[in-house]
Amino acid sequence: MDQIVPPTIPTNPVTPALMEQLRAIVGDRGLLENALDIRPFVTDWRGQLAGNAAVVVRPNSTEEVAAVVKLCHDHDIAIVPQGGNTGLMGGATPWPAHTGIVLSLGRMNRVIEVDAPGHTMTVEAGCVLQTLQQLASDHDRLLPLSLGAQGSCMIGGNLSTNAGGAQVLHYGNTRNFVLGLEVVLPNGDIWNRLRALKKDNTGYDLKHLFIGAEGTLGIITKAVIKVWPKPKDIATAWLAIPSVQAAVDLLAESHAASEDSVTSFEIMHRLSLDGVFTYVPGTQDPLPQTKDRASPWYILTEWSSTRPKPAGAEGMAERMETFLADAMERGLVEDATIAQSEAQSRAMWAIREGHAEASRSEGPAISYDMSVATSKIPAFVDAGNEAAKAVLPGIRLSPVGHIGDGNLHYGFKAPEGMTRETFTQYKPAITRAINDLIRDFGGSISAEHGIGQEKLDELAHYASPVELATMKSIKAALDPKNLMNPGKIIRMAG
Ligand SMILES: Cc1cc2nc3c(=O)[nH]c(=O)nc-3n(C[C@H](O)[C@H](O)[C@H](O)COP(=O)(O)OP(=O)(O)OC[C@H]3O[C@@H](n4cnc5c(N)ncnc54)[C@H](O)[C@@H]3O)c2cc1C
Known part of the structure; x- marks a missing residue:
């Protein structure tokens, strides 16, 4: 990761008395307290980020989530929500200074209803994507969200990142699959719009605030998702x-x-x-x-x-x-x-x-999850290659991506033989050159992976003051104590 100054986050500790109150809510099975058990939940998928947490809390129902969140809210304890922990921007990884909890949705993996004629499924947030794809298929339906991490990512995480994947050009991204949501708000209230309605113009469509919010505005506990006829x-x-x-x-x-x-x-x-x-x-x-x-x-x-x-x-x-x-x-x-x-x-x-998987094992490399209008991709690829080479001659272009959506994982490998340490020194300058170019092409510096902790400073650099101020107002209105996944997407203080 390029050098990011850690944001200021609430660091109230989980006292022994609070631990017992958490245990009273979720039971022994719902708490992981041992450092070895906690480690996978505070390390990101690529093994590049490591944070801390006093405990991993694994509730089994919406009511348990609400009770845990309320307890944390009342005692100013920060919460990092987590699904399958496959996110690539460090959104699900606590910061090293985090002294609060990781709230894992993994035990909430029940299917509440499959309405095949109505083309909907109502599910809990901890259902693994691949299980839901199979369930849809068993009912002669298609859940058209498909991505490399589908065997372990969870639908709550997909919703919270507004995941893209390989079929967006035809079916849209995750936002397009959602009819209703249930969310536990940062104060522990349950916001219930778990409705299978295609039309519902009753005021602000708040579900879209929580989709793609990376757990900073509340915890998604259930969803009504749309499915399509299964291709034959x-x-x-x-x-x-x-x-x-x-x-x-x-x-x-x-x-x-x-x-x-x-x-x-x-x-x-x-x-x-x-x-x-x-x-x-x-x-x-x-x-x-x-x-x-x-x-x-x-x-x-x-x-x-x-x-x-x-x-x-x-x-x-x-x-x-x-x-x-x-x-x-x-x-x-x-x-x-x-x-x-x-x-x-x-x-x-x-x-x-x-x-x-291959990039995790390969030598030093860098990749930008970016998008521009599809027709501009060829010019962007050439211009980006020149810009990167101007910083580091010998750098090797190696993108992959969902070109049908104008979304590339615009990657480069280090020059042959260069060490990770040397390559790392060039990364900030390459990042500035590529992200400036994305801006000049009218594109986005995060097409589908989100902001998390990795692009915190990049979003602050490229978003307009009005955009940032609006995001901060929404965050402050829903989470005035900044306890819900603090230090992700935007810096609220410090
Ligand atoms: C091999 C591989 C391939 C991938 N391919 C793609 C791809 O093609 N397209 C794509 O978009 N992404 C891709 N990803 C990234 C990742 O899989 C997606 O971002 C996925 O949606 C994350 O789901 P998760 O359950 O693992 O979420 P996590 O990583 O656990 O969490 C992601 C974010 O959502 C928050 N969160 C999780 N659950 C909840 C909840 N219930 N309520 C509120 N907040 C929550 C977390 O705090 C975090 O900020 C890939 C990742 C890997 C490892």
Whole structure:
């Protein structure tokens, strides 16, 4: 992490008497007090941030969450809410100075209702995303939130980060899946709008305040989420392409060619692919390089239809094949393979989803979760590469991302042979150059991962004074004591 001055956070201790009151609310099973048990909850997924907490509290119901929050509120104890702890911005990791609690939602993993005809599911915040995807599928429905961490992230965390993932270009991000929420406010009150209503214009739509708030405005305990009809005819393809511009052109043409059925369009640079094949066991190159062809960029795309493939007629795969054959003739695609089975499709997805795991194991690197208008991505990629090289010649471009959403994890690897310590010295200057460029392109310095602790200073640098003041007013109105995930997103004091 670049040097961030820790924010001032409330540091009232959890006294032995308070610990007993917490125990009275959640029972022995709901408390982790031992340092070894606490450690995974105060360390981030990448193992780069480590914080502190007096105790991890694991309530089993909304009422227990409310009682814990009220107790903390009355005694000025700070709370860090946590789901699956897969967030990449340190939002779920307490600061080192934190003396309060981590409130883990992991035991609240019940499904309250599946309304298949109404296309909704009502669930507790601690349900693991993959479990909910499977549940939807069992009811012939699709929960179209899919990301590499789906086996461990939780729906409450997805809502709190407004997670994106690989199908946003067709279904929208998590915000678009939510009909109703139940939230425990920072004073312990329960705000209940757990409604499956598509239309509800009764004043401010407050649920959107809590979605993407990274736990700074309250604790999401339940949600009514929308599900879609389950696709019956899916074509997945892996493409080698000559340039980022080719990717943007292909995407634009794919919409019409697929009759608006493009559900994923992901890009990977060759260098990041090589990292996956080296560090993620079981991954294999669907289009191995030859001495005559080594494409710089690759696309994983999926077209999906809810109509089963008509017998003897053209389905998604045939339509995609025709489109890709034409694109190859025009030089937009250099090589392509369409998955012939679900297993082949899964194998392609494992490569894309393996990127985060590979970067955890690889040498020194830096990545920016950014977005600009999709049509501006090619110019941005070139300009960013030049800007980074001006700071550090030899730095190696290696982005991956949801190019269909204009969202790249715009990454660079350190020059060959450079140590982590040396590379770290260049990071602040590279970050300033890239984030200035994102601003100049009218983009966002955080497309889907949020702000957490990592981008605290970057948000303060780039948000307008009016934006920051408005955010601080909302935070102060709902959490005047600054106890709910303090020092995340915005600095309230100090
Ligand atoms: C391999 C990998 C791939 C990933 N791919 C993507 C991707 O494609 N798209 C994407 O958007 N993200 C991605 N992420 C990031 C991460 O998975 C998402 O941000 C996810 O939504 C976090 O969910 P979580 O349950 O792990 O939340 P946590 O990490 O536990 O928490 C995230 C934030 O939400 C708060 N929070 C958690 N639960 C609650 C709650 N119930 N109420 C209030 N606040 C709460 C926390 O305090 C924290 O600020 C990826 C991460 C990994 C490790």
